[in-house]
Amino acid sequence: MNALAKKYEFDTAVALPEIDFNKPAISVVGLGYVGAVSTACLSQLGHRVVGVDVDTIKVDQIAKGTSPIHEKDLGAYLDEGVSNNLISATTDLVGAVIDTSVTFLSVGTPTSEDGGCDYRYIEAAARSIGEGLRQKNSYHVIVMRCSIPPGATLNVMVPEIEKVSGLKMGDDFGICFNPEFLREGTAIEDFYAPPKTVVGANDERAAKVVADIYAPVDDNVIMTTIDVAEMVKYVDNVWHAAKVSFANEIGRICKPLQIDSHKVMDIFVQDTKLNLSPYYLKPGFAFGGSCLPKEVRAVAHLADKLEIDTPLINSLSISNDVQVEQATEMVRASGHKRIGFLGLAFKAGTDDLRESPILEVINSLVKEQYEISTFDPAIDPETRIDNQFTYVEHVCPHLKPTVEALPQMMRSCGHEVIESSDVIVVTQNTPEIQKLVASAFGRVEIIDLVRVFKDQPMFQSYQGIGW
Ligand SMILES: NC(=O)c1ccc[n+]([C@@H]2O[C@H](COP(=O)([O-])OP(=O)(O)OC[C@H]3O[C@@H](n4cnc5c(N)ncnc54)[C@H](O)[C@@H]3O)[C@@H](O)[C@H]2O)c1
Numbered sequence: 001m002n003a004l005a006k007k008y009e010f011d012t013a014v015a016l017p018e019i020d021f022n023k024p025a026i027s028v029v030g031l032g033y034v035g036a037v038s039t040a041c042l043s044q045l046g047h048r049v050v051g052v053d054v055d056t057i058k059v060d061q062i063a064k065g066t067s068p069i070h071e072k073d074l075g076a077y078l079d080e081g082v083s084n085n086l087i088s089a090t091t092d093l094v095g096a097v098i099d100t101s102v103t104f105l106s107v108g109t110p111t112s113e114d115g116g117c118d119y120r121y122i123e124a125a126a127r128s129i130g131e132g133l134r135q136k137n138s139y140h141v142i143v144m145r146c147s148i149p150p151g152a153t154l155n156v157m158v159p160e161i162e163k164v165s166g167l168k169m170g171d172d173f174g175i176c177f178n179p180e181f182l183r184e185g186t187a188i189e190d191f192y193a194p195p196k197t198v199v200g201a202n203d204e205r206a207a208k209v210v211a212d213i214y215a216p217v218d219d220n221v222i223m224t225t226i227d228v229a230e231m232v233k234y235v236d237n238v239w240h241a242a243k244v245s246f247a248n249e250i251g252r253i254c255k256p257l258q259i260d261s262h263k264v265m266d267i268f269v270q271d272t273k274l275n276l277s278p279y280y281l282k283p284g285f286a287f288g289g290s291c292l293p294k295e296v297r298a299v300a301h302l303a304d305k306l307e308i309d310t311p312l313i314n315s316l317s318i319s320n321d322v323q324v325e326q327a328t329e330m331v332r333a334s335g336h337k338r339i340g341f342l343g344l345a346f347k348a349g350t351d352d353l354r355e356s357p358i359l360e361v362i363n364s365l366v367k368e369q370y371e372i373s374t375f376d377p378a379i380d381p382e383t384r385i386d387n388q389f390t391y392v393e394h395v396c397p398h399l400k401p402t403v404e405a406l407p408q409m410m411r412s413c414g415h416e417v418i419e420s421s422d423v424i425v426v427t428q429n430t431p432e433i434q435k436l437v438a439s440a441f442g443r444v445e446i447i448d449l450v451r452v453f454k455d456q457p458m459f460q461s462y463q464g465i466g467w
Helices: 003-008 033-044 056-064 074-083 093-099 120-134 152-165 187-192 204-214 226-254 261-268 292-305 311-334 357-367 386-390 397-409 414-419 431-440
Strands: 026-029 049-052 087-090 102-105 140-144 173-177 198-201 222-224 338-342 371-375 423-426 445-448 462-464
Touching: 026 033, 026 093, 033 049, 033 056, 033 074, 033 087, 033 102, 033 187, 049 056, 049 093, 056 074, 056 087, 074 087, 074 187, 087 093, 093 120, 102 120, 102 204, 120 140, 120 152, 140 152, 140 204, 152 173, 152 226, 173 204, 173 226, 198 204, 198 226, 222 226, 226 261, 226 292, 226 311, 292 311, 311 357, 311 423, 311 445, 338 357, 338 414, 338 431, 357 371, 357 397, 371 397, 371 414, 414 431, 423 431, 431 445
Parallel strands: 026 049, 026 102, 049 087, 102 140, 140 173, 198 222, 338 371, 338 423, 423 445, 445 462
Antiparallel strands: 173 198
16 A cells, blocks of 8 residues: 555545645546546645536536545545635636646547547547647646547547647647546545556656656556557456456356356466466467367367357457468568478477467468478477377368478578578577577568567568567
């Protein structure tokens, strides 16, 4: 728990903070679930806050220090803020921008008719913010808190603000994207103990203003670019949804088997090395090997036998096949025919070729008359590989001719593969392969399936599968 959370212990009967004139005054636009909580909590941090909404009922409620929504402690915090002259509310957004130096934007971004994002509310707010900026002559920071598609801050908000204000982002005003991670019901508690604080910004001055505002509750703000911050918000929620659906499918399978799904998942979550960890969470190539594809099929089969619908689990193999096809398509799109592969096994350090997804890529290319050479530090042309395929003969008999031809494609040294190729496909990430790839820059095109370098190389002849 951070110092402020400790100080207040979420107890509303505490001494009220004094107005701190060193802290920027903040306008909060949109007094719904996000905005009302921000208004209350920012005032608790000592900021003077002007709440703005087009809904006069909400404005009246906030101005009186009553909560427009059901949220633990919110009413008491708003009441404190109003009594302490830290919170006021208005429908006049232009005036609120003139009266403050930072504007937090939390208007709704509902789903549009075509399933995308309805920009109506942020565009209307942007016009009023622009009008406010036009009438003032000091630096102002706009903090986007709405969930919006990546690119919308810079391509929807900024042009509208610049057009109306006649000002220039970066010089006259700053804009940041600061995603909101609060959970309704524990929103106040989450504000004081956030899971993380992310500030996407394209200029340091604006970023510092926002980081300073959050410093009392989080002194470890994650700074990034605006587009990354916008995407983080979407990715977080899709991930939460994926977890809920996954757990529910496990429950649906366990119930008819009379297995307690909660006991299963209680054990599942105790594994923080592989299950709840960054492991397996970086975009890259398809999963493969002797376990994952087989077990995914087995669980989907089990559900089918039980006549249970498990669309998420069933979709995993489909999604994996799409990733294999994506890699194959990248090779085709290169327009070259001499293709070298660095890495054959599904991961480095093993000669296990069972269900290595790169074999599917090679198989398609062989059929299309591509000239293939391969190098895997753990496999040499003498390695006996034919016996491995009896294991999966029910799954991939279509690979047989390619597997039989594999020894002729194998080279005992990576440089030989580079010399005889126009395109190199990188499927394993080891220091040895990194060195080989670095030596190949400028000589061949590189298709990277494993993010072999942490920072994306800026060579035109380099491309990654998901970056
Ligand atoms: N609710 C959540 O838990 C949550 C969490 C994270 C992010 N978000 C995102 O935050 C944003 C706000 O969500 P919410 O749930 O608070 O929405 P909400 O619908 O509860 O509130 C939005 C408010 O904006 C007001 N508004 C609309 N146009 C306005 C304008 N031009 N000027 C002033 N006020 C205006 C509306 O009257 C409304 O009161 C959305 O983008 C949402 O996706 C919400």
